[in-house]
Structures are given as structure tokens and as C-alpha cells.
Amino acid sequence: MLQYDLKSLTKKELEDFIEQLGEKKFRAGQIYNWMHQKLVRDLDEMSNVPKKLKEQMKEAGWYPVRELDRLVSQIDGTSKFIFALHDGSVIESVLMKYKHGNSVCISSQVGCRMGCRFCASTLDGLSRNLMPSEMLDQIYYIQRATGERVSNVVIMGTGEPFDNFDNVMRFLDLITSEDGLNLSQRSITISTCGLVPKIRQFAERKMQCNLAISLHSPNDEMRKELMPIANSYTIDEIL
Known part of the structure; x- marks a missing residue:
């Protein structure tokens, strides 16, 4: 089969x-x-x-995620979920509770190849991209485990979302589908380190999702020291 x-x-x-x-x-x-x-x-x-x-x-x-551990902050109740995938890979998601609803920060890759100096996700490089189902399951698992609807999603966990562009776009189509959770596009934020061609490709889809840019520096020279992607695209090109 x-x-x-x-x-x-x-x-x-x-x-x-x-x-x-x-x-x-x-x-x-x-x-x-x-x-x-x-x-x-x-x-x-x-x-x-x-x-x-x-x-x-x-x-x-059929590739469901499996919870390995859950760490809950004693300060604000934020919960970090550690998930195992079908191939033994491990990813994490974070549940943040606010007065306006529950937000979940999800991973889009196992590891990352962007090489940002300040990010632990890139230390071992990129293992593989997450499938759309593995991104969905982070949200589905948390919503079912808590019994509370997830109202906002941030793709800002492990990985660079636009380096897994096609799978992330399919994830967006599925999570916002009327036949699924029917999450509003405006309640989804995608964070990128600045892959300009993919930003433009995403803009062509004319979705109403939010886009967050990781700059981490006010100028290109300082940014190059922190983020290798800055050697390919300037701040002016990104903005």
C-alpha cells in the first residue's frame, strides 16, 4: 500500500x-x-x-505525537510540552494562558539549519521538516489534554517555518478549514528569521496571518554577527 x-x-x-x-x-x-x-x-x-x-x-x-513530559511554570502557569514523534525525534510546544484565550507556540522542524548564534535549536543542525499533521497534533493534543480551546497559534518554536514552506502552508490551510478547528487566520502568527523569497511567496497567498520578523539588531553589520541569514538579506530587503 x-x-x-x-x-x-x-x-x-x-x-x-x-x-x-x-x-x-x-x-x-x-x-x-x-x-x-x-x-x-x-x-x-x-x-x-x-x-x-x-x-x-x-x-x-498514521503518525500521532506522544507526550514525553510537561513542565509547568509556578509563576504564570505556562506549560512546555515535550513530544516524541513516530521516528523517535523530539520536539516541544508551549501553552500560554491569557485572559483573551489560550495561545500555543509550535515547532515546524526537528532542529534548524539557520545557525542563529543565540538559538539552541540550531546547535545540532536540521534533522528533518515536520509534516503538517505533526504541527496540527501539537495543537490538537494540547487542546484535548486541557479541555480548553486553543484560540491563537504562534509558529515560533524549533525550526524556521519558511524553511519548511510547503508543509507550513498546508498546515495553515488545514487549521483554518471550516471542516477542522476553523481557527481564524488573524489568530495565527508566523515568525521568520528573514527568508526574503519565501516572505514574498507567502505575501502572494494574501492570507491574513500575522508575520513576525526576528531582527535582533538595529543594523546589518551587528545582525551578521548573530544571524548568518543576514549575509544573504539586508534589513531593508526584509522590510
Whole structure:
């Protein structure tokens, strides 16, 4: 069987996959609802899906994250979640609670290759990009674990989001879908160290997400000492 990342599929793509298995299209709607609205972690929780189909789904590609640890600040209640991925990689997410709602800061890569001097994420370089499902699951897991809706998402954890551009864009499409959590685009912030071509490509999508630029210096010369990306793009080019 071909390998898929089922939770990264759009509803239409999931319908096509289900029909390839010889099942009725309506099964895709049931499964999509279980994954993106009921936020199940285990296929066995899908009570109205046939056992045979669940076995086929697991074989095709089901990659839930698994919580390894949770660190809670005694000062403000901020929680850091440590997650294990299906291949043994480890990532982290942070839940921040505010009066206006809950914000989650998620990772977009395992490691990072940007080489910023002040960032621990880049010490071992880039291992791999996260799949859209692995970004979604950080939010899904935290929302289900706390029983409270996540109202804001910041892509500012481990990794450079625009270095994983296609997967991050698909993540945005899925997290804002009416068939999923239906998160507002305006409640999502993407942080970048300044990959100018990708910033322009993102602008062409005309989304209403917020964009945060990591400058860390008021001038290019000082910035070059801290961030290797500054050797490729000046502050003027970024802004």
C-alpha cells in the first residue's frame, strides 16, 4: 500500500484515498471529523469506522505525537510540552494562558539549519521538516489534554517555518478549514528569521496571518554577527 500522511490530507484528498480502498466516500467525512474536530489520538477511538478500514489507515500512514513530559511554570502557569514523534525525534510546544484565550507556540522542524548564534535549536543542525499533521497534533493534543480551546497559534518554536514552506502552508490551510478547528487566520502568527523569497511567496497567498520578523539588531553589520541569514538579506530587503 502507498504511504500517506492521513492527517495531512485535505478532505477531498481523503475522499479519494478512501475510494481507492473500495469504501464509500461518506467514510472520509466521518474520519475527517474524528481527526480534525474530535481530535482523536488513536484510531480505535473512531467508533463508527469499520475495523478493517482502521487497519488499512494505520498501514497507510498514521503518525500521532506522544507526550514525553510537561513542565509547568509556578509563576504564570505556562506549560512546555515535550513530544516524541513516530521516528523517535523530539520536539516541544508551549501553552500560554491569557485572559483573551489560550495561545500555543509550535515547532515546524526537528532542529534548524539557520545557525542563529543565540538559538539552541540550531546547535545540532536540521534533522528533518515536520509534516503538517505533526504541527496540527501539537495543537490538537494540547487542546484535548486541557479541555480548553486553543484560540491563537504562534509558529515560533524549533525550526524556521519558511524553511519548511510547503508543509507550513498546508498546515495553515488545514487549521483554518471550516471542516477542522476553523481557527481564524488573524489568530495565527508566523515568525521568520528573514527568508526574503519565501516572505514574498507567502505575501502572494494574501492570507491574513500575522508575520513576525526576528531582527535582533538595529543594523546589518551587528545582525551578521548573530544571524548568518543576514549575509544573504539586508534589513531593508526584509522590510
